[in-house]
Amino acid sequence: xxxxxxxxxxxxxxxxxxxxxxxxxxxxxxxxxxxxxxxxxxxxxxxxxxxxxxxxxxxxxxxxxxxxxxxxxxxxxxxxxxxxxxxxxxxxxxxxxxxxxxxxxxxxxxxxxxxxxxxxxxxxxxxxxxxxxxxxxxxxxxxxxxxxxxxxxxxxxxxxxxxxxxxxxxxxxxxxxxxxxxxxxxxxxxxxxxxxxxxxxxxxxxxxxxxxxxxxxxxxxxxxxxxxxxxxxxxxxxxxxxxxxxxxxxxxxxxxxxxxxxxxxxxxxxxxxxxxxxxxxxxxxxxxxxxxxxxxxxxxxxxxxxxxxxxxxxxxxxxxxxxxxxxxxxxxxxxxxxxxxxxxxxxxxxxxxxxxxxxxxxxxxxxxxxxxxxxxxxxxxxxxxxxxxxxxxxxxxxxxxxxxxxxxxxxxxxxxxxxxxxxxxxxxxxxxxxxxxxxxxxxxxxxxxxxxxxxxxxxxxxxxxxxxxxxxxxxxxxxxxxxxxxxxxxxxxxxxxxxxxxxxxxxxxxxxxxxxxxxxxxxxxxxxxxxxxxxxxxxxxxxxxxxxxxxxxxxxxxxxxxxxxxxxxxxxxxxxxxxxxxxxxxxxxxxxxxxxxxxxxxxxxxxxxxxxxxxxxxxxxxxxxxxxxxxxxxxxxxxxxxxxxxxxxxxxxxxxxxxxxxxxxxxxxxxxxxxxxxxxxxxxxxxxxxxxxxxxxxxxxxxxxxxxxxxxxxxxxxxxxxxxxxxxxxxxxxxxxxxxxxxxxxxxxxxxxxxxxxxxxxxxxxxxxxxxxxxxxxxxxxxxxxxxxxxxxxxxxxxxxxxxxxxxxxxxxxxxxxxxx
Numbered sequence: 001x002x003x004x005x006x007x008x009x010x011x012x013x014x015x016x017x018x019x020x021x022x023x024x025x026x027x028x029x030x031x032x033x034x035x036x037x038x039x040x041x042x043x044x045x046x047x048x049x050x051x052x053x054x055x056x057x058x059x060x061x062x063x064x065x066x067x068x069x070x071x072x073x074x075x076x077x078x079x080x081x082x083x084x085x086x087x088x089x090x091x092x093x094x095x096x097x098x099x100x101x102x103x104x105x106x107x108x109x110x111x112x113x114x115x116x117x118x119x120x121x122x123x124x125x126x127x128x129x130x131x132x133x134x135x136x137x138x139x140x141x142x143x144x145x146x147x148x149x150x151x152x153x154x155x156x157x158x159x160x161x162x163x164x165x166x167x168x169x170x171x172x173x174x175x176x177x178x179x180x181x182x183x184x185x186x187x188x189x190x191x192x193x194x195x196x197x198x199x200x201x202x203x204x205x206x207x208x209x210x211x212x213x214x215x216x217x218x219x220x221x222x223x224x225x226x227x228x229x230x231x232x233x234x235x236x237x238x239x240x241x242x243x244x245x246x247x248x249x250x251x252x253x254x255x256x257x258x259x260x261x262x263x264x265x266x267x268x269x270x271x272x273x274x275x276x277x278x279x280x281x282x283x284x285x286x287x288x289x290x291x292x293x294x295x296x297x298x299x300x301x302x303x304x305x306x307x308x309x310x311x312x313x314x315x316x317x318x319x320x321x322x323x324x325x326x327x328x329x330x331x332x333x334x335x336x337x338x339x340x341x342x343x344x345x346x347x348x349x350x351x352x353x354x355x356x357x358x359x360x361x362x363x364x365x366x367x368x369x370x371x372x373x374x375x376x377x378x379x380x381x382x383x384x385x386x387x388x389x390x391x392x393x394x395x396x397x398x399x400x401x402x403x404x405x406x407x408x409x410x411x412x413x414x415x416x417x418x419x420x421x422x423x424x425x426x427x428x429x430x431x432x433x434x435x436x437x438x439x440x441x442x443x444x445x446x447x448x449x450x451x452x453x454x455x456x457x458x459x460x461x462x463x464x465x466x467x468x469x470x471x472x473x474x475x476x477x478x479x480x481x482x483x484x485x486x487x488x489x490x491x492x493x494x495x496x497x498x499x500x501x502x503x504x505x506x507x508x509x510x511x512x513x514x515x516x517x518x519x520x521x522x523x524x525x526x527x528x529x530x531x532x533x534x535x536x537x538x539x540x541x542x543x544x545x546x547x548x549x550x551x552x553x554x555x556x557x558x559x560x561x562x563x564x565x566x567x568x569x570x571x572x573x574x575x576x577x578x579x580x581x582x583x584x585x586x587x588x589x590x591x592x593x594x595x596x597x598x599x600x601x602x603x604x605x606x607x608x609x610x611x612x613x614x615x616x617x618x619x620x621x622x623x624x625x626x627x628x629x630x631x632x633x634x635x636x637x638x639x640x641x642x643x644x645x646x647x648x649x650x651x652x653x654x655x656x657x658x659x660x661x662x663x664x665x666x667x668x669x670x671x672x673x674x675x676x677x678x679x680x681x682x683x684x685x686x687x688x689x690x691x692x693x694x695x696x697x698x699x700x701x702x703x704x705x706x707x708x709x710x711x712x713x714x715x716x717x718x719x720x721x722x723x724x725x726x727x728x729x730x731x732x733x734x735x736x737x738x739x740x741x742x743x744x745x746x747x748x749x750x751x752x753x754x755x756x757x758x759x760x761x762x763x764x765x766x767x768x769x770x771x772x773x774x775x776x777x778x779x780x781x782x783x784x785x786x787x788x789x790x791x792x793x794x795x796x797x798x799x800x801x802x803x804x805x806x807x808x809x810x811x812x813x814x815x816x817x818x819x820x821x
Contacts, residue, residue, distance in 0.1 A: 053086035070098040077111040084115035092119070106131065106139045117145040125150060125158050132165070140171055144180045151187035159184050175203045179211055186215030195224070206241045214250045217257075225254045226263060233270065243270065245279055252285040256292035264289045265298070284312045291320020296329070315347040327355045344371075346380035353386035357393045365390050379406075385413045392421030410441070416448045423456035431456045432465055445473070447481055454487040458494035466491045482509045486517060493521035512543045519552035524559060531556035532565060545576055547614050554618035563626035570622075573615055617645045624653030644676050651685040660693035667702075680711055687720035691727055699724040719748035726756015731765055747776045751783065758790040766790050774806075781812050 060069075060079055068075045076099035083092040096112040103109075109131040116127060128146040131138065143162060150159035163181055171177045178201040185194035198204070198212050209232050216225035229251050235241045243251075248271055255264040268286060271277050283306050290299035303309075303317045314337045321330035334352050337344060344352075349372055356365040369387055372378040378387070384407045391400040400421045407414050415438040422431035435445065435453050445453070450473060457466035470488060473480070485508035492501035498521060505518055515538040522530040535553040539545065550573050557566035616639050623632035636642070636650050647670040654663035667686045670678060683706045690699035703721055707713065718741055725734035734753055738745050750772045757766030770787035777783055784807050791799040807813075 053083075053088060056082040056086055056088075070095070071102045073099060073103050073108055077108060080111050080115050081118070084119040087119065089116060089119040092116075104136075106136055106142050109136055110139070110141045110145070113142070114145045117148050125155070128162070138165070138169065138171075140174050140177050143171070143177055147180055147184040151184050154188060156188045156190065159188065172200070173202050175201065175205050175208065178204075179207050182208065182211040182215065186211065186218065189219055191215060191219045191221050191224075204241060206244055206247070209241055210244075210246045210250055213247060217250055217254045220257075222254045222258050225251060229267070243274075245276055245282060248276060248282050249285050252282075252289040256289040259293045261290065261293040261295040261298070264293055264295070268298075278307060280306070280308050280310060280313070284310075284316050287313065287316040287320060291316065291324065294324055296321060296324060296326060311342070311345050311347070314342060315345070315351065318348055319351045322351050322355050325358075327358055330355050331359070343375065346377045346383045349377065350380075350382040350386040353383075353390050357390050362394050365394070379408070381407065381409060381411060381414070385411075385417055388414065388417045388421070392417060392424065395425060397421055397425045397427060412438075412443055412446055412449070415441075415443060416446070416452060419449060419456075420452040423452050423459075428456040428460045428462075432462070435469075445469070447484055450484050451487050454484075454491045458491040461495050463492075463495040463497060466495060480508070482511055482514070485509060486511070486513045489514060489517045490521075493517060498522065498525065498527070510541075512538065512546065512549070515543065516546070516548040516552060519549060519556070523552045523556040528556040528559045532562075535569070539572075545572065547612050550576075550612075550615045551618040554615070554622050558618075558622040558625040561626050563622070563628060566619075566622040566626065570619055573619070613639070613641060613643060613646070617643070617649055620646060620649040620653070624649055624656070627657070629653050629657050629659070642673075642676065644670075644679050644682065647673075647676060648679075648681045648685050651682070651689065655685060655689040655692060658692065660689055660695070663689040664693075664695075664698070678709065678711070680714060680717075683711065684716050684720060687717065687724065691720055691723045694728060696724055696728045696730065715743075715746045715748055718745065719752045722749055723752035723755065726752055727759065729756075729760050731756055731760065731762055735765070745772070747773055747780070747783075750776070751786075754783070754786055754790070758786065758793070761794060763790065763794055763796065778810055779812055781807070784812060 056079065059082070063069050063072070063075050063079065069079075070076060076095050080092040080095050083089065083095070092112065092115045096108065096115075099108060109127065113127050113131075125146055128138075128142070131142070143166060147159055147162055150156070150162065163184075166172050166177055166181065178197060181197045182194050185191070185197060194212060194215050198208060201208060209228060213225045213228050216222070216228065229243060229247065232241060232243045232247065248267060251267060252264070255261075255267065264286070268277075271282060271286075276282050283302055286302045287299050290296070290302065299317065299320050303313065306313060314333070318330050318333050318337070321327075321333060330352065334344070334348065337348065349368060353365060353368065356362075356368070365387075369378070372383055372387070377383050384403060388400050388403045388407075391397075391403065400418065404410070404414060404418045404421075415434065419431045419434050419438070422428065422434060431453060435449070438445065438449070450469065453469060454466060457463070457469070466488075473484075485504060488504045489501045489508075492498070492504060501518060501521060505514060508514065515534055519531045519534050519538070522528055522534070531552055535545075535549060535556075538549060550569065553569050554566060557563070557569065616635065619635055620632050623629065623635065632650065632653055636646060639646055647666065651663050651666050651670075654660075654666065664686070667678075667682065667689075670676060670682065683702060686702050687699055690696070690702065699721065703713075703717070706717065718737060721737055722734045725731065725737065731753075734756060738749060738753065741749075750769045754766055754769040754773065757763070757769060766787065770783065770790075773780070773783040773787075784803055788800050788803040791797070791803065
């Protein structure tokens with residue numbers, strides 16, 4: 001009988017489906033008594049070319065109806081692989097067991113092993129063991145997929161067991177099997193074992209060399225990878241193991257990782273010599289390598305000499321310039337790309353958006369956002385994260401939130417960017433809430449998460465949340481890198497837990513930031529001397545002082561009124577170049593440091609400018625608080641770029657010295673300076689001066705000006721005005737000021753009122769102020785003492801006794817005085 005009808009059935013069945021057609025085709029197929037060889041050649045491509053599980057089942061049905069199964073091993077093998085490919089490994093196994101009696105070689109076993117590897121089912125090693133127990137001898141195709149299964153699950157010992165059998169059966173001399181073992185040990189991070197296999201291979205091909213180079217590259221054995229490349233170049237050309245395109249593409253990421261432009265050039269010379277320099281994949285790799293090595297001239301040259309470019313070429317050159325902070329060049333290449341009518345893809349957009357942030361070109365960023373929406377790449381996770389970061393850094397938290405909410409598959413970068421968005425835009429509580437949502441989605445906070453969330457806890461004083469984050473990180477075994485330790489030190493310090501901050505400091509790796517954080521934290525406390533101890537220790541550890549180091553140490557000296565130590569630190573500032581430049585005397589720094597401290601003063605007199613404004617202001621504060629307003633004035637006069645803090649420090653300094661007219665004059669001069677603007681602290685300083693000078697009308701004037709300048713009136717400003725009225729005996733106006741505040745007065749306001757009442761003997765009003773103080777600050781002994789003294793001065797001894805009894809009941813103890821004499 002002719003085989004033509006059978007072929008017709010097969011072709012028709014590949015198009016039609018359904019039970020009726022199956023039955024009809026079955027009836028026709030059953031009429032054949034034999035299976036022609038030509039039909040066999042037709043059924044195999046049909047089984048192998050199935051595009052879905054449904055088509056695979058149709059092919060399976062045809063094979064059954066035409067009697068190919070289970071005795072045709074080739075048809076069974078084809079169907080086994082197809083079922084595994086489309087996610088049905090159980091049917092693959094069923095076919096395997098049905099065909100096993102008809103197979104006497106390793107072919108069918110290799111097929112099912114490969115099928116399980118394709119399907120990602122952890123049975124490949126079990127199938128391999130079953131093959132051995134059934135007495136089937138493996139061939140050279142038996143090992144790749146079982147070893148892949150071992151490497152996928154990091155079962156090194158199982159792979160080593162397979163390796164042992166390879167040697168026992170003599171397959172270790174087979175180059176194909178040897179390459180398979182190289183890949184296995186490389187994927188299991190056993191670089192030494194991979195090198196041993198390579199060294200013991202009697203025969204190597206170019207795949208062997210390339211595989212080991214790739215393994216060394218991925219596992220950071222960069223020098224070994226380069227040495228292998230150089231050894232390959234020494235091999236005779238006839239050996240067919242000279243470096244090829246795959247070798248170069250595998251090796252160039254090594255050059256990028258070690259940022260060695262000379263080795264990159266060496267490889268480039270070889271590529272030109274061998275004629276590979278027109279290969280687009282190699283050129284793209286060279287652009288990336290040169291870019292990461294910082295050789296942008298070579299990077300640009302490779303790009304310009306390329307005959308053909310693809311998206312990878314453009315993305316590589318844009319990224320190379322972007323990551324080396326050559327933002328303008330990156331933008332030019334991006335525009336050049338558009339001019340060439342090449343549509344930027346997600347990689348190009350996500351690379352250029354951070355540059356837009358650096359260049360502060362929000363409008364262009366918005367245009368690219370629109371482009372992303374039109375081209376449908378807005379949903380790409382890298383583009384979405386870049387847009388999210390852009391809007392967050394430009395201060396548009398709502399737009400950033402909208403993008404974040406529209407990301408369907410958020411990764412840890414998305415969550416970290418959103419947490420940073422909230423934390424940096426004053427929404428610390430939302431940052432904490434986002435962290436909880438992130439953890440609820442099963443994403444473990446990483447180092448970047450912690451560096452964003454811990455400062456947020458510090459800013460709002462959420463010590464409990466900070467502790468919880470710290471504890472959870474310890475339990476989950478987080479990698480505490482040095483910047484995490486520093487964030488923890490800062491968080492505990494700003495939350496007022498200096499003991500905990502010091503504990504973290506003592507148990508962590510330390511850098512200059514670690515020291516600076518604690519120096520600054522101690523500088524404004526009763527333990528300011530700790531700042532100076534740490535400052536000295538920082539210098540002894542050969543860590544360079546910086547602005548924060550000097551500022552913290554000088555603030556500590558100011559807090560302790562340690563002018564001698566402060567001058568010594570000023571001398572160190574001078575030596576390190578953080579203080580005024582040399583004046584007309586041109587004395588060497590070494591002479592100044594070896595001479596008496598008066599020389600530092602004389603140097604101040606001749607200085608022309610200061611290197612660091614922050615350090616300059618700290619020096620001003622030191623001399624002002626130590627009563628050396630004359631030195632502070634000389635420093636102030638020589639600051640070329642005075643800021644608001646410089647003026648505020650001098651106004652407060654003169655105010656503390658009682659030089660009212662000078663302080664007022666400075667405040668007026670500050671208003672005439674176009675380079676600075678009065679702030680909230682400026683008005684606190686001048687109102688304090690008015691209070692001490694009894695300048696009621698001037699105080700009213702400045703208070704009105706502050707409101708006109710739209711500067712927020714705080715509790716401290718109200719306290720200053722109440723103090724002005726109180727000292728002047730205008731207690732009724734002081735009460736009117738308190739009643740008209742619109743918010744509940746704090747202890748500073750009531751304290752100012754109490755001070756005025758005590759001066760002018762208004763007992764009833766003083767009693768009212770005292771009651772509010774006791775309510776707001778029940779443990780503050782100073783307020784009880786003020787009220788008690790007010791009663792004593794008025795001769796009301798019964799009330800004095802009541803106050804003392806109240807202190808006993810509440811457990812409030814007056815700090816005893818002491819004398820330094």
